[in-house]
Amino acid sequence: MAKVEASLAPVLDAEKTMSYPKFTFSWASDLIAIFAFMTGSGAIAAGLNMVQAMIALTIAMLINVVLLSANGLPGFHFGIPMIVQMRPCFGDKAASYVSAIRAIPAILWTGYNSFLGALGLNMFSVILFGYDNIWVWFFVFHFAQVVLSMLGVKSILNFTAYAAIALFVVILIMGVYVFYLFGVENISSVASSGGSWGLPFWGVVTANVSMGITVVVNSSDYIRHVDNSSVPKYVASYACGLIPTVLVLSGLGMVVYAMSGIWSPVDLFVKYVPNFFIVIIAMAFIILGQFSTNMFANIMPANMIWEHIFKFPWWFTSVFTGCLSLFVLPWFLTTSNGFYSFMNVYGALLGPLSGIMITDFIFLRKQKYNMRALYEPGGQYSYGKGVNQAGIFALVAGFLLSIIRLDFSTIVGIVSSAVIYYVLYRFWVLPKFPQAEMAAGYVMESPAVIREEAEEPQAAE
Amino acid sequence: MTGVKERVFAVKKRIFQLAVIFLISSLLCCSAAALDVQVKDAYSTGELVVIAVSSEQQIDPQDVSIQITKPNGATVDVSPRQERWNSANECFETYTIDLMGDYKIVVKDVASGQTAEAAFTSRMFTSASIIFMLVAVGIFILCFVFSAKQRKKHSDAMREGS
Numbered sequence: 005m006a007k008v009e010a011s012l013a014p015v016l017d018a019e020k021t022m023s024y025p026k027f028t029f030s031w032a033s034d035l036i037a038i039f040a041f042m043t044g045s046g047a048i049a050a051g052l053n054m055v056q057a058m059i060a061l062t063i064a065m066l067i068n069v070v071l072l073s074a075n076g077l078p079g080f081h082f083g084i085p086m087i088v089q090m091r092p093c094f095g096d097k098a099a100s101y102v103s104a105i106r107a108i109p110a111i112l113w114t115g116y117n118s119f120l121g122a123l124g125l126n127m128f129s130v131i132l133f134g135y136d137n138i139w140v141w142f143f144v145f146h147f148a149q150v151v152l153s154m155l156g157v158k159s160i161l162n163f164t165a166y167a168a169i170a171l172f173v174v175i176l177i178m179g180v181y182v183f184y185l186f187g188v189e190n191i192s193s194v195a196s197s198g199g200s201w202g203l204p205f206w207g208v209v210t211a212n213v214s215m216g217i218t219v220v221v222n223s224s225d226y227i228r229h230v231d232n233s234s235v236p237k238y239v240a241s242y243a244c245g246l247i248p249t250v251l252v253l254s255g256l257g258m259v260v261y262a263m264s265g266i267w268s269p270v271d272l273f274v275k276y277v278p279n280f281f282i283v284i285i286a287m288a289f290i291i292l293g294q295f296s297t298n299m300f301a302n303i304m305p306a307n308m309i310w311e312h313i314f315k316f317p318w319w320f321t322s323v324f325t326g327c328l329s330l331f332v333l334p335w336f337l338t339t340s341n342g343f344y345s346f347m348n349v350y351g352a353l354l355g356p357l358s359g360i361m362i363t364d365f366i367f368l369r370k371q372k373y374n375m376r377a378l379y380e381p382g383g384q385y386s387y388g389k390g391v392n393q394a395g396i397f398a399l400v401a402g403f404l405l406s407i408i409r410l411d412f413s414t415i416v417g418i419v420s421s422a423v424i425y426y427v428l429y430r431f432w433v434l435p436k437f438p439q440a441e442m443a444a445g446y447v448m449e450s451p452a453v454i455r456e457e458a459e460e461p462q463a464a465e
Numbered sequence: 466m467t468g469v470k471e472r473v474f475a476v477k478k479r480i481f482q483l484a485v486i487f488l489i490s491s492l493l494c495c496s497a498a499a500l501d502v503q504v505k506d507a508y509s510t511g512e513l514v515v516i517a518v519s520s521e522q523q524i525d526p527q528d529v530s531i532q533i534t535k536p537n538g539a540t541v542d543v544s545p546r547q548e549r550w551n552s553a554n555e556c557f558e559t560y561t562i563d564l565m566g567d568y569k570i571v572v573k574d575v576a577s578g579q580t581a582e583a584a585f586t587s588r589m590f591t592s593a594s595i596i597f598m599l600v601a602v603g604i605f606i607l608c609f610v611f612s613a614k615q616r617k618k619h620s621d622a623m624r625e626g627s
Binding site: 119123126127130131132133134136138139142143315316317319320323324327330331333334335336337338339 | 509510511512513515546548550551557559561562563564565589593594596597598600601602604605608609612615616
């Protein structure tokens, strides 16, 4: 068997040292950022009342928990990363290129989030000290993230977990202040008036499923470092990290928007609160929130892809992602409607990608792999020329079907590509390329056999 | 001679009167232009614009209104604020650019009835953003060269080891 890249080798059970609570906090901090407030205010702006918006967001997050848990199972059971998980679905050669699909939105969002954070810091700097220089703040903010991400995947996960605890304290203070500012009675009086249970309601559900689809694709990358003793605990840690966080943040966004017409509590504080302490709290929110979201959901997945495709050392992948995310002109992205249109169309690629990966592992292979073949060039998962045609056809077909109705693109993409992939693989690819793990009585090898072939054990971590 | 003296005196008196009128009118003109608004000439799109309003007299931000006309003709009305770093005759407001093109700002002080105007352009690139990008390119090249050297060293060491 060929040498295995250290960063792609499976994480063994003994090395899965991250606890479920820490994992839960990491996910929570991924979601704590300025955009989370906007999901709430966006739901109100879409025509829902607060009660309907909360129900729509709960449904969306439940769907995201199911998708994340399902697509993270290979990482959970066998400690393999997304790139390796893609090999049976798209072929061992094509998987490297398909994985780059995940890197593109990661780069765009990294630059976008950094510039948003720098804008917030610059605004506070103007208000507190009269110092105005967005470029200095942007450089400092972005550079700090790149340096932190150089420390490796585990450091990123640890940072985000601890940041979440601090962020919850900040949100609690913000929440108390918002309720004090507007009054509980005033807020409850507008909570259930007006709204719609029709198309706007389901539009909000699908929009919020779409927002989570980028991290669904590489959910194995996160879970492979976590203790894998219990599936219910694994699913619960996703649910506890996602659902309460989104509801609390969106709830705050909704209240502020419904009462003042302002999209985010941070903006509310900047505009109307003449209180140094509250401004500092809002500033801490921006720094920690944007940092943890960017490193967890954007920089880390992109780095892992560059490490594999270009064989860069980990520290350089951070510089590479950091510089690429500046070359996309983030200051233009924050003002361009074209960016949102592009992300909508791009979401139509990520939905099918998730649908294919989930179908492949759960419904076709019944949660088993031929471990050696996963790491063997030209082996069972090369399908002759390194391309699984069923995966590529299903991806293209799912994408084309999704863009017919962009509002519901993610859901359409997941379902359509899953069905197409299942049928094509079962009746077209499988007869030509029989799969060992799909034969009756197959006993899987331990992932440890792969680690024995790895260059250096988890050098990138 | 007396007539000449009288005429000279009359001319001097007239000159003095004109000078006084000029002085008063200049003072009046100055006070009419006392309200001032400062912005940079050009910003990169998406940047934060600090609209600095100043006056020769004390200024109450509640009396001041700022109207921003966007490149598409839409207008945004905002009211300024004063912070500790402002003097009594200064106030400011921040505005985040969301479109490319020419913006116009009109500031009115209701108390004195004075107005002031300023304009700026929002572009894809300004000298600041170009310098920023050049620094990023420089860092990228330096890190790339360093990484390539390190990888070469590593592969040489591996070859010697084997």
